[in-house]
Amino acid sequence: MTHFRYLSFLTDYGLEDGFVAACHGVSARIAPHADIIDVTYLPPSVHVAVVDPGVGTARRGIAVAAGDSVFIGPDNGLLSWAVTAAGGAARAFSLTNRDLWLTRVMPTFHGRDIFMPVAAHLAADAELAAAGEEIDIGGLVTLPAPERVVRDFTAAGEVLTVDRFGNVQLSVTAADATEIGVKPGGTVLVRLGHRQLTLPYRETFGAVAAGELVVYTDSAGLVSVAVNGGNAAQRLGLPPGAQISITAIPQTIHP
Amino acid sequence: MTHFRYLSFLTDYGLEDGFVAACHGVSARIAPHADIIDVTYLPPSVHVAVVDPGVGTARRGIAVAAGDSVFIGPDNGLLSWAVTAAGGAARAFSLTNRDLWLTRVMPTFHGRDIFMPVAAHLAADAELAAAGEEIDIGGLVTLPAPERVVRDFTAAGEVLTVDRFGNVQLSVTAADATEIGVKPGGTVLVRLGHRQLTLPYRETFGAVAAGELVVYTDSAGLVSVAVNGGNAAQRLGLPPGAQISITAIPQTIHP
Amino acid sequence: MTHFRYLSFLTDYGLEDGFVAACHGVSARIAPHADIIDVTYLPPSVHVAVVDPGVGTARRGIAVAAGDSVFIGPDNGLLSWAVTAAGGAARAFSLTNRDLWLTRVMPTFHGRDIFMPVAAHLAADAELAAAGEEIDIGGLVTLPAPERVVRDFTAAGEVLTVDRFGNVQLSVTAADATEIGVKPGGTVLVRLGHRQLTLPYRETFGAVAAGELVVYTDSAGLVSVAVNGGNAAQRLGLPPGAQISITAIPQTIHP
Numbered sequence: 001m002t003h004f005r006y007l008s009f010l011t012d013y014g015l016e017d018g019f020v021a022a023c024h025g026v027s028a029r030i031a032p033h034a035d036i037i038d039v040t041y042l043p044p045s046v047h048v049a050v051v052d053p054g055v056g057t058a059r060r061g062i063a064v065a066a067g068d069s070v071f072i073g074p075d076n077g078l079l080s081w082a083v084t085a086a087g088g089a090a091r092a093f094s095l096t097n098r099d100l101w102l103t104r105v106m107p108t109f110h111g112r113d114i115f116m117p118v119a120a121h122l123a124a125d126a127e128l129a130a131a132g133e134e135i136d137i138g139g140l141v142t143l144p145a146p147e148r149v150v151r152d153f154t155a156a157g158e159v160l161t162v163d164r165f166g167n168v169q170l171s172v173t174a175a176d177a178t179e180i181g182v183k184p185g186g187t188v189l190v191r192l193g194h195r196q197l198t199l200p201y202r203e204t205f206g207a208v209a210a211g212e213l214v215v216y217t218d219s220a221g222l223v224s225v226a227v228n229g230g231n232a233a234q235r236l237g238l239p240p241g242a243q244i245s246i247t248a249i250p251q252t253i254h255p
Numbered sequence: 256m257t258h259f260r261y262l263s264f265l266t267d268y269g270l271e272d273g274f275v276a277a278c279h280g281v282s283a284r285i286a287p288h289a290d291i292i293d294v295t296y297l298p299p300s301v302h303v304a305v306v307d308p309g310v311g312t313a314r315r316g317i318a319v320a321a322g323d324s325v326f327i328g329p330d331n332g333l334l335s336w337a338v339t340a341a342g343g344a345a346r347a348f349s350l351t352n353r354d355l356w357l358t359r360v361m362p363t364f365h366g367r368d369i370f371m372p373v374a375a376h377l378a379a380d381a382e383l384a385a386a387g388e389e390i391d392i393g394g395l396v397t398l399p400a401p402e403r404v405v406r407d408f409t410a411a412g413e414v415l416t417v418d419r420f421g422n423v424q425l426s427v428t429a430a431d432a433t434e435i436g437v438k439p440g441g442t443v444l445v446r447l448g449h450r451q452l453t454l455p456y457r458e459t460f461g462a463v464a465a466g467e468l469v470v471y472t473d474s475a476g477l478v479s480v481a482v483n484g485g486n487a488a489q490r491l492g493l494p495p496g497a498q499i500s501i502t503a504i505p506q507t508i509h510p
Numbered sequence: 511m512t513h514f515r516y517l518s519f520l521t522d523y524g525l526e527d528g529f530v531a532a533c534h535g536v537s538a539r540i541a542p543h544a545d546i547i548d549v550t551y552l553p554p555s556v557h558v559a560v561v562d563p564g565v566g567t568a569r570r571g572i573a574v575a576a577g578d579s580v581f582i583g584p585d586n587g588l589l590s591w592a593v594t595a596a597g598g599a600a601r602a603f604s605l606t607n608r609d610l611w612l613t614r615v616m617p618t619f620h621g622r623d624i625f626m627p628v629a630a631h632l633a634a635d636a637e638l639a640a641a642g643e644e645i646d647i648g649g650l651v652t653l654p655a656p657e658r659v660v661r662d663f664t665a666a667g668e669v670l671t672v673d674r675f676g677n678v679q680l681s682v683t684a685a686d687a688t689e690i691g692v693k694p695g696g697t698v699l700v701r702l703g704h705r706q707l708t709l710p711y712r713e714t715f716g717a718v719a720a721g722e723l724v725v726y727t728d729s730a731g732l733v734s735v736a737v738n739g740g741n742a743a744q745r746l747g748l749p750p751g752a753q754i755s756i757t758a759i760p761q762t763i764h765p
Contacts, residue, residue, distance in 0.1 A: 458617040
């Protein structure tokens with residue numbers, strides 16, 4: 001494995017406790033040259049992701065090569081969307097080589113004791129195949145893709161994320177929007193539960209007046225709903241997972 | 256432009272989402288040598304600041320040379336106090352050179368797609384003038400300075416910030432305090448709304464008993480109100496923007 | 511003092527304000543080669559810790575050599591557990607050498623003006639003895655060790671920390687548990703206030719069904735209580751400092 005300059009690290013550890021610090025320290029000991037940053041938009045990297053309620057149980061740890069990067073974490077589906085986004089799994093290994101682990105492994109902190117040291121060794125000089133025994137990429141645990149259906153002039157999906165500004169990101173893609181005939185400058189009918197809203201579709205939230213709702217394609221290429229200067233998730237009562245659909249409203253053409 | 260070792264990055268993106276990570280990744284690709292840290296007390300740096308509700312609309316992006324640093328962000332006034340603190344704008348450029356942007360620019364994430372890559376290119380090897388067309392520094396948007404008036408033995412101002420300890424920082428400066436005759440060891444009359452408090456003026460909050468209110472000059476050189484071991488903002492009901500004044504109380508001299 | 515590649519930094523400053531940034535900037539000016547990370551699990555480092563309600567009063571600042579690291583902060587007991595964990599104080603110095611401070615020292619921000627620049631100078635090229643006058647290591651302020659008593663088949667202690675998942679870490683150690691005959695696979699009687707609970711002792715929280723309470727040795731080697739997929743601190747009403755004891759329940763042997 002070639003030397004990596006970056007090691008990405010994504011967990012649900014939070015910053016209140018010392019968990020992230022412990023893992024950074026592990027990498028600093030093994031791969032002092034490697035800078036650690038959070039996930040996405042990275043140069044070729046070793047990516048470590050840990051959301052792992054089954055830590056210490058039978059679920060295995062894995063290293064998956066995809067695109068120009070390597071993904072490391074529990075085999076519980078957490079890595080699956082990222083691996084797909086990176087081009088799909090090329091090879092996968094079960095983390096069975098204890099030589100790359102910390103000497104003392106505690107059953108509740110594989111992030112510190114297994115995932116991070118393996119990643120740092122790969123970032124330093126170890127070959128990927130040294131991580132453990134090769135496994136069938138067809139046997140990796142995957143999460144189902146977010147729900148979305150495009151039919152007639154309607155794209156139906158779910159709320160994927162709500163960011164700190166209250167912007168509501170849907171599972172509906174920009175391509176879906178194009179397919180049903182929605183484009184910036186137009187108008188869409190938004191259905192959520194029993195409610196219907198007729199909203200402008202614009203390039204950015206700043207294109208409508210302050211306090212107004214707007215539909216747009218966000219920076220990840222997904223259709224989203226925002227309030228200019230406000231919180232759309234709160235206004236509409238839309239948590240992640242909520243069902244929502246958009247329908248193109250044909251424009252009357254004034255020739 | 257000379258090579259910068261540091262790139263500073265200040266936004267309202269928060270850490271809950273992946274926005275900051277995305278921007279760090281952009282810099283890592285373009286300027287792998289540059290360390291990214293937050294603003295203030297920095298060596299010569301490229302400073303990126305993004306609080307940008309008008310992203311994607313007509314407001315322009317700018318790069319401003321001031322002191323030994325460069326400031327990059329939206330031209331909405333956000334940079335103006337920092338530029339003044341750094342010695343004032345020497346030159347300014349509108350970010351019109353798309354060669355320094357990411358190839359695909361989304362209208363809602365100029366932090367990732369324009370500001371960060373331009374900053375990283377300047378930190379790497381680009382000349383400041385390569386950022387775009389030079390613009391008149393007199394035409395930059397500026398925020399009004401915080402309100403403060405010094406008259407007779409009173410300095411009146413507003414609450415500028417409340418930090419996480421609940422310490423209340425005023426727009427009144429240490430120089431203002433000196434001018435009206437307030438000095439450590441003395442006593443001040445504090446007026447807020449209809450209330451008046453007579454408080455000790457000390458060098459630090461630890462100089463009064465636990466739980467007591469104290470006025471002092473904080474580490475930024477601004478007059479502040481604290482409770483030793485407590486939360487002054489909560490105790491006094493003082494949010495940012497609240498009106499407040501301090502008046503020197505003459506000391507009886509015991510010769 | 512040899513060159514340090516790392517400088518660790520632990521404070522109660524939080525991330526809402528610019529305090530941490532200011533300190534990072536100070537280090538960047540003095541020791542541009544040094545990476546700053548949070549505490550624990552670190553390579554040999556200069557460790558800076560600042561929880562310092564007495565800042566600016568008579569309490570002194572100290573630099574303590576312990577193991578292969580140096581600890582810097584206020585002499586208020588904050589450093590004492592870390593120094594002990596690192597092998598105990600070898601030498602200690604009072605931070606009296608103003609040549610290593612920032613030129614302008616504000617009485618409320620020694621983290622920025624004294625602790626960080628001294629640490630960065632030590633990380634850069636200064637000898638430890640340059641920090642100030644040597645002091646008696648016997649005279650350093652120490653915090654009392656957390657309470658714990660092992661007697662008969664019971665280990666009594668207190669709640670040391672509650673992490674963001676709600677896992678409750680006790681002052682009782684894995685060695686204490688072994689001493690009273692508790693081992694993974696067994697059962698323990700937990701006493702808290704007037705309540706008694708009979709709980710499984712396992713290797714990890716994932717070893718019990720979702721929603722079930724479990725006692726285990728955590729990644730720091732301390733006995734802890736968790737709910738698999740839930741929040742034990744909330745369920746049991748256990749804040750830091752709460753009294754708690756565990757007693758081994760003998761297993762009936764089926765030969």
